[in-house]
Amino acid sequence: MSIGGSEIDGLPHALRDERRLAARTAGKRPAVFLDYDGTLTPIVDRPEDAIISDRMREVVRELARRCTVCVVSGRDRSVVQRLMGVDDLVVAGSHGFDIWSPDGGTIEREEGAGFADLLQRVTGTLREEVASVGGALVEPKKSSVAVHYRLVEERERPRIKELIDRVMAANPEALKVTPGKMVYEIQPNLEWDKGRAVLYLLDALELDREDVLPLYVGDDITDEDAFRALAGRGIGILVADPADPEVVGRRTAADYLLRDTEEVENFLNALAR
Numbered sequence: 001m002s003i004g005g006s007e008i009d010g011l012p013h014a015l016r017d018e019r020r021l022a023a024r025t026a027g028k029r030p031a032v033f034l035d036y037d038g039t040l041t042p043i044v045d046r047p048e049d050a051i052i053s054d055r056m057r058e059v060v061r062e063l064a065r066r067c068t069v070c071v072v073s074g075r076d077r078s079v080v081q082r083l084m085g086v087d088d089l090v091v092a093g094s095h096g097f098d099i100w101s102p103d104g105g106t107i108e109r110e111e112g113a114g115f116a117d118l119l120q121r122v123t124g125t126l127r128e129e130v131a132s133v134g135g136a137l138v139e140p141k142k143s144s145v146a147v148h149y150r151l152v153e154e155r156e157r158p159r160i161k162e163l164i165d166r167v168m169a170a171n172p173e174a175l176k177v178t179p180g181k182m183v184y185e186i187q188p189n190l191e192w193d194k195g196r197a198v199l200y201l202l203d204a205l206e207l208d209r210e211d212v213l214p215l216y217v218g219d220d221i222t223d224e225d226a227f228r229a230l231a232g233r234g235i236g237i238l239v240a241d242p243a244d245p246e247v248v249g250r251r252t253a254a255d256y257l258l259r260d261t262e263e264v265e266n267f268l269n270a271l272a273r
Helices: 018-025 054-064 077-084 110-130 152-168 194-203 221-229 261-272
Strands: 029-034 068-072 092-095 098-101 105-108 137-140 145-148 176-178 183-188 212-218 234-241 257-258
Touching: 018 234, 029 194, 029 261, 054 068, 054 092, 054 261, 068 077, 068 194, 077 098, 092 194, 098 152, 098 194, 110 137, 110 145, 110 152, 110 176, 110 183, 145 152, 176 221, 176 257, 183 221, 194 221, 212 221, 212 261, 221 234, 234 261
Parallel strands: 029 068, 029 212, 068 092, 212 234, 234 257
Antiparallel strands: 092 098, 098 105, 137 145, 145 183, 176 183
């Protein structure tokens, strides 16, 4: 998917180009926003298996003692909190529709609530339709529904796309679809995404200041909204292996690259020092 910006293999590396990154962060207090799947955990075949490692969990906890850390995920907020096993971070689930902070509690954006019945019906339709496609997984969420096809045989994958197209054709005004890494996510057709969630959090947490530098680390197409939102005011770091067939040819609005979750861990560990 082409989204403008830079070629991935042309990005400076966030660990190897330490001097360049240090120059941008000098005199600033970082505010760190982290995607979950593919960033804090490797991409796995089944979403429920994406459990953060003990070592990564401790690195995130240590960083949170030194600066504001927010996890921004397409998953339900409660699921992210359960998988992480950390209860003292700001977590924005459902692409920012459901936000929780240790100080302020839960903040739910009311716009998404009006789509609950429609999403429930769509989820039922998807479950019926994909039942005959081996390996397809339907993941219902609070403010969206995702269809994963990583385990689907390649020759069967066009059936998933056809199904998504039919659902969208039946609800062209109410819903939108966002493709990701072997997943289609159907969401309310609202002007809200991870980028807007990050800008909202910067304001709500009183971090929209000259002495604060927001950094966003993420791997998927949905994270591009956050990279674009922070252009000129923060730093976007894409987690991707340029040789991965799933990202070859992709362009990004990120400023730096980390190749995998191990490098993310090393980068966050360096920030926490």
